[in-house]
Amino acid sequence: xxxxxxxxxxxxxxxxxxxxxxxxxxxxxxxxxxxxxxxxxxxxxxxxxxxxxxxxxxxxxxxxxxxxxxxxxxxxxxxxxxxxxxxxxxxxxxxxxxxxxxx
Numbered sequence: 001x002x003x004x005x006x007x008x009x010x011x012x013x014x015x016x017x018x019x020x021x022x023x024x025x026x027x028x029x030x031x032x033x034x035x036x037x038x039x040x041x042x043x044x045x046x047x048x049x050x051x052x053x054x055x056x057x058x059x060x061x062x063x064x065x066x067x068x069x070x071x072x073x074x075x076x077x078x079x080x081x082x083x084x085x086x087x088x089x090x091x092x093x094x095x096x097x098x099x100x101x102x103x
Contacts, residue, residue: 005067006058006075008039008051010082014090025092032083033100042066055079056101076101 014028032052039046039054042065046054055076058065062072080101084094 004074004078005071006039006041006055006078008037008075008079011035011037011086014086016090024090025087025096028087028090028092029096029100032087032097035083051079052083052100059101 011032014024014031016024016027034050035052036048036050039049039051041054041058055072058067058072059076062069065072080094080097083097087094087097
């Protein structure tokens with residue numbers, strides 16, 4: 001099996017601080033949109049990079065990063081699966097993440 005063109009780990013458990021400032025679901029969404037991780041794109045390491053903004057950049061111009069549209073979309077889909085699971089665990093709706101990509 002071939003290695004994906006874009007790799008990153010699954011998000012860790014979201015560190016919800018509690019309190020009445022923000023509900024866990026929206027807090028988790030905000031955290032996931034800023035979540036940094038080591039991302040590899042075609043063997044180029046982006047250390048401690050916010051994953052969501054990088055994926056948006058890859059989708060906007062895959063060729064600039066040596067990717068095909070399908071590879072960029074596969075990376076987005078993997079993020080939606082993994083981050084969606086983390087978001088759902090905190091009471092959020094994974095569709096919220098999909099909507100962020102559409103903005």
